[in-house]
Amino acid sequence: MEFNQLIQDAFNSLTQEQSEDTFFPIRQKAYENFQRQGIPTSKHEEWKYTRINSIVNNANAAFNFATPFKVTGIENIPALPFTQTALQLVFVDGVFYEELSMLNDTVEVCSMQQASVRYPDYIKKHAGHSSRYIKDGMQALNTAFAGNGLFVLVPKNTVLDAPIYIHHITRSVANQLFVQPRSLVVVEENAQVQLVEMYSNEGTQECFTNQVTEIAVYDQARMEYYKLQNQASHCHQVGTTHIQQVGKCFTHCVTITLSGGTVRNNLNLVLEAPHNEGHMYGLYLLDGQTHADNHTIVDNLAPDCFSNEFYKGIMDGKSNGVFNGKIFVRQIAQKTNAYQSNKNVLLSDTAQVNTKPQLEIFADDVKCSHGCTIGRLDDEAMFYLKARGIGDKKAKALLLHAFAEEIVEQVKPEELKKYIENLINERLEFGE
Amino acid sequence: MLQIKNLHAKIEDKQILNGINLTINAGEVHAIMGPNGSGKSTLANVLAGRSDYEVTAGEVLFKDKDLLSFSPEDRAREGMFLAFQYPVEIPGVSTTNFIKTAVNEIRKYQGEDPLDAVAFLKMMKEKMKLVNIDQSLLSRSLNEGFSGGEKKRNEIFQMAMLEPSLAILDETDSGLDIDALRIVANGVNTLRNENNAVLVVTHYQRLLDYIVPDYVHVLYKGRIVKSGTKELALELEANGYDFIKQNVGEIA
Numbered sequence: 001m002e003f004n005q006l007i008q009d010a011f012n013s014l015t016q017e018q019s020e021d022t023f024f025p026i027r028q029k030a031y032e033n034f035q036r037q038g039i040p041t042s043k044h045e046e047w048k049y050t051r052i053n054s055i056v057n058n059a060n061a062a063f064n065f066a067t068p069f070k071v072t073g074i075e076n077i078p079a080l081p082f083t084q085t086a087l088q089l090v091f092v093d094g095v096f097y098e099e100l101s102m103l104n105d106t107v108e109v110c111s112m113q114q115a116s117v118r119y120p121d122y123i124k125k126h127a128g129h130s131s132r133y134i135k136d137g138m139q140a141l142n143t144a145f146a147g148n149g150l151f152v153l154v155p156k157n158t159v160l161d162a163p164i165y166i167h168h169i170t171r172s173v174a175n176q177l178f179v180q181p182r183s184l185v186v187v188e189e190n191a192q193v194q195l196v197e198m199y200s201n202e203g204t205q206e207c208f209t210n211q212v213t214e215i216a217v218y219d220q221a222r223m224e225y226y227k228l229q230n231q232a233s234h235c236h237q238v239g240t241t242h243i244q245q246v247g248k249c250f251t252h253c254v255t256i257t258l259s260g261g262t263v264r265n266n267l268n269l270v271l272e273a274p275h276n277e278g279h280m281y282g283l284y285l286l287d288g289q290t291h292a293d294n295h296t297i298v299d300n301l302a303p304d305c306f307s308n309e310f311y312k313g314i315m316d317g318k319s320n321g322v323f324n325g326k327i328f329v330r331q332i333a334q335k336t337n338a339y340q341s342n343k344n345v346l347l348s349d350t351a352q353v354n355t356k357p358q359l360e361i362f363a364d365d366v367k368c369s370h371g372c373t374i375g376r377l378d379d380e381a382m383f384y385l386k387a388r389g390i391g392d393k394k395a396k397a398l399l400l401h402a403f404a405e406e407i408v409e410q411v412k413p414e415e416l417k418k419y420i421e422n423l424i425n426e427r428l429e430f431g432e
Numbered sequence: 433m434l435q436i437k438n439l440h441a442k443i444e445d446k447q448i449l450n451g452i453n454l455t456i457n458a459g460e461v462h463a464i465m466g467p468n469g470s471g472k473s474t475l476a477n478v479l480a481g482r483s484d485y486e487v488t489a490g491e492v493l494f495k496d497k498d499l500l501s502f503s504p505e506d507r508a509r510e511g512m513f514l515a516f517q518y519p520v521e522i523p524g525v526s527t528t529n530f531i532k533t534a535v536n537e538i539r540k541y542q543g544e545d546p547l548d549a550v551a552f553l554k555m556m557k558e559k560m561k562l563v564n565i566d567q568s569l570l571s572r573s574l575n576e577g578f579s580g581g582e583k584k585r586n587e588i589f590q591m592a593m594l595e596p597s598l599a600i601l602d603e604t605d606s607g608l609d610i611d612a613l614r615i616v617a618n619g620v621n622t623l624r625n626e627n628n629a630v631l632v633v634t635h636y637q638r639l640l641d642y643i644v645p646d647y648v649h650v651l652y653k654g655r656i657v658k659s660g661t662k663e664l665a666l667e668l669e670a671n672g673y674d675f676i677k678q679n680v681g682e683i684a
Contacts, residue, residue, distance in 0.1 A: 384520040387480050388534040388590065389508035389541070398533065402524025
């Protein structure tokens, strides 16, 4: 069966089951949108270097579209390796599971369906906002199929002393799996929160996660967002994290990609209020055949905003890195400060990177810079280390550590940083 | 300790060393002098194993082993140390972590257990005094933002930590003021003993006032054209390299 037919069948059965669903009209529209656009191919400008249509086409009829409201057979859910957590929110096969999550009294957590009743204004204002920026079939597909989505409200003045972990568990043991997790997080005035998204998979069949996370940050709030991707090569991901800085607030994002099949991260920062500040950091440390694509957008819609973006990549084996960073400075956004930098190291002749920093400026009084570098490990530095008795592998590891550390040190939760450092240590010192 | 026999080397297509012969015994200090472009730094780098240079003929024995068959890291592990003319800045690698890694890699090669944190710190403290180097410098990234003098002192500090049997100082005096020169020389002199040897590569006689050589060799056009005792250095200082060039011209 063709992939499109498969989706059609899945959508039909979804609508039969859930015609009462509040989001039904939105689903219907998104589905039509998807039918028009389909899975993006390399002809799509934003998908020039990242091919996902071959993954879904090869997988063919075998893809199991998890029923977005019911997941069965949940046992042996892997625990997170952290002790300091404010909340642990669990998705299983793309569906938010409140029963498996660890909640607390200070943060409100419910399904999107419940939220549409309790917080209609937030839903109206923020749910689906990302579709204004990401206009492709994947985004539409998520909206059409998103099941029991997650809604998180961090109320006014709430300051959490540990991160909120969102743990995405997928099980592709017997069948190939296609999942569509969806979240909306609202951080109210004066609140402070650290959000961490992590992924784990059970099984060896292909698993495709097509995710959308939308976050709205209000006046005087501080929001840190971390995404850690460290999966096996049969796990593919397309994910959009869309952040609206509604009031004058501070955001800090770090995306770390250590392994996986084909991974595409969209990260959007929409600066709506004057004096907004946003930071985006990223590290992709790739080998084997992993393909990691980071597409970022910073949209300056108000004057006096500051944004800084710094992505670094290390590519070994036959891996492939893509960086595409876009900064928009609208006409009204005078006195914008926007910086962007992307640095890459290629360790093998078969590794590749494509990097494209872009600026679109419509205001005339701004400070913007962008740049990118691609290189190899510095021969002089390697020789210096070797001349002190440090072997080839250790010398490389030292230099790569130093290169990666600039990003890793941006991970503020100590426990998470240690965890990431250990993963990187293992990779650099004991890996291929 | 070191026997260099008929060593020829080139970089790209340029022949630089044209048959060097030199023997250094334990306990000795040798100085190699010579005008710009005579091949002094090339000799130092060929011995340390820099891959830009290709050895086209000759042989080098280090402690009776075929040095040229060793990788740069194994040369260091066998006890050779090159103090760089231009120490490399490596952002993100702390000097302390770097030296600890080096010390333990060498110990591993020599079949010794790695130093634990306490023993390593004790050793660091001792050696820091020797070259008058500040703790704050060692917690910074390797050579990053160091002044010329700090970089050279850091080289000698590394030498003190690694305790090599043969230290090659490649123009260690360049870029040093007289105080820094004294500190560096003092460090080298303290480390000298009957079991190790030093090869000083320099332009000027100045450094040799502080590190007094047993032998001085003049390198010219990739060959040692004259050898002597420390008086030869003084003679060079007084007369310049021209008289060497003339003499060589006459011989040729």
